[in-house]
Amino acid sequence: MIRQAVFLVGGKGTRLGALTAETPKPLLQLRPNVRFLDILLENAARQGFSDIILLAGHLGEQVEALYDGRCVRGATIRVVRELEPAGTGGALLHISHLLEPWFILANGDSFFDINLRAFATNPPADAMVRMALRGMYEVSRYGSVTLHDGRIISFSEKTDAMAGRRLINGGIYLMRRSVLDHVGDKSSLEHDLFPALAKMTALNGAVLDGYFIDIGLPKTFEQAAREIDNLSMRPGAFLDRDGVLNRDGGYTHRPDSLIWMPNAREAVLELNDAGYFVFVITNQAGVARGLYTEADVGDFHAAMQAELAEIGAHVDAFYYCPFHPEAASSEYRHPSHPDRKPNAGMILRARREWPVQDRGSFVIGDADSDMEAAHRAGLPGVFFDGGDLLSTVREALAINRARPNAHSAVHLARGKAADGGIV
Numbered sequence: 001m002i003r004q005a006v007f008l009v010g011g012k013g014t015r016l017g018a019l020t021a022e023t024p025k026p027l028l029q030l031r032p033n034v035r036f037l038d039i040l041l042e043n044a045a046r047q048g049f050s051d052i053i054l055l056a057g058h059l060g061e062q063v064e065a066l067y068d069g070r071c072v073r074g075a076t077i078r079v080v081r082e083l084e085p086a087g088t089g090g091a092l093l094h095i096s097h098l099l100e101p102w103f104i105l106a107n108g109d110s111f112f113d114i115n116l117r118a119f120a121t122n123p124p125a126d127a128m129v130r131m132a133l134r135g136m137y138e139v140s141r142y143g144s145v146t147l148h149d150g151r152i153i154s155f156s157e158k159t160d161a162m163a164g165r166r167l168i169n170g171g172i173y174l175m176r177r178s179v180l181d182h183v184g185d186k187s188s189l190e191h192d193l194f195p196a197l198a199k200m201t202a203l204n205g206a207v208l209d210g211y212f213i214d215i216g217l218p219k220t221f222e223q224a225a226r227e228i229d230n231l232s233m234r235p236g237a238f239l240d241r242d243g244v245l246n247r248d249g250g251y252t253h254r255p256d257s258l259i260w261m262p263n264a265r266e267a268v269l270e271l272n273d274a275g276y277f278v279f280v281i282t283n284q285a286g287v288a289r290g291l292y293t294e295a296d297v298g299d300f301h302a303a304m305q306a307e308l309a310e311i312g313a314h315v316d317a318f319y320y321c322p323f324h325p326e327a328a329s330s331e332y333r334h335p336s337h338p339d340r341k342p343n344a345g346m347i348l349r350a351r352r353e354w355p356v357q358d359r360g361s362f363v364i365g366d367a368d369s370d371m372e373a374a375h376r377a378g379l380p381g382v383f384f385d386g387g388d389l390l391s392t393v394r395e396a397l398a399i400n401r402a403r404p405n406a407h408s409a410v411h412l413a414r415g416k417a418a419d420g421g422i423v
């Protein structure tokens with residue numbers, strides 16, 4: 001599982017004028033105390049990128065002071081400052097000793113809302129880099145990319161004369177560390193490396209759809225500030241665990257007892273691609289009864305996450321309740337713990353801890369207590385009868401799509417592969 005993500009945050013942002021005179025572009029605030037970079041970091045961290053490196057240059061001391069050593073949603077952030085400008089290629093070469101065999105590289109001044117976990121799944125055996133591409137009508141600012149059979153074969157310069165829908169470089173790459181053998185001390189990834197890789201047929205492209213914005217112009221920066229909710233808020237799918245995601249063998253807790261319900265992993269992927277947060281909410285009375293420990297629960301969830309990652313899916317957060325009225329030890333004894341379903345505590349906690357939009361959110365469970373918890377949280381409950389979880393999820397998404405004033409099409413459409421999947 002690829003866990004490393006590197007963000008390029010060293011650019012000068014000259015087109016933003018006074019805005020970036022004293023602040024690096026990715027550190028500009030969309031609203032008080034919410035920096036553009038925060039959105040990118042949170043988004044990578046929730047998808048399992050737990051080792052994040054920020055490559056800082058211009059005004060890098062600010063990036064270092066604000067982010068170095070910080071922890072975001074379980075991810076650790078390191079800041080590496082470039083002392084002399086060496087271009088994006090040179091900067092990456094400078095940190096080669098810190099890089100994993102495969103890692104994600106992303107621009108720090110643009111946000112392309114794709115399923116990053118899926119993008120980093122199954123690295124290509126026959127290429128050095130996979131570039132995320134996006135179809136766009138107005139490409140004069142970006143230049144365009146020509147794709148043939150999944151390979152990027154050429155780049156066109158930025159020009160005013162481009163018409164029609166073209167593919168642009170979405171600023172997110174899956175990279176093999178050994179690509180650095182082709183990178184010069186002072187070089188640009190966009191101008192030197194990528195065209196060279198295209199000539200070597202070592203550059204793959206994945207055409208993806210999803211919300212895209214870059215904050216390179218005053219106009220687009222203002223747009224990002226206006227659309228901040230689209231950047232960070234998502235509806236939530238709250239899934240019961242035993243009997244919904246995995247077979248309920250009765251106090252299931254050993255990773256080797258993990259048997260997925262039919263199409264359960266695919267159902268999570270569907271929700272990820274639809275732009276949902278996916279939360280697991282599960283009563284774990286086995287802890288209260290002394291059958292296993294909270295550490296065992298954590299191991300089971302880690303095993304689920306690892307197997308989800310194999311198909312490009314992920315759970316954003318696991319919430320479990322170890323309490324029970326008849327617990328063996330007083331530590332876990334509670335007459336009616338707020339977290340224990342049918343109480344809604346876990347759902348309410350997830351809503352406090354994450355930017356969950358109520359519109360479009362729902363609960364899926366296989367017990368009355370799940371439906372009651374949904375009711376108490378004011379969310380629709382979808383009963384799962386133990387069949388195919390993917391069809392249940394698709395029905396739930398369709399109902400939300402059909403409902404008047406359902407959450408925006410942006411949320412439902414984003415993250416979907418535009419051409420039927422990742423190349």
Ligand SMILES: [Mg+2]
Nearest residue numbers: 240242243366
């Ligand atoms: Mg259940």
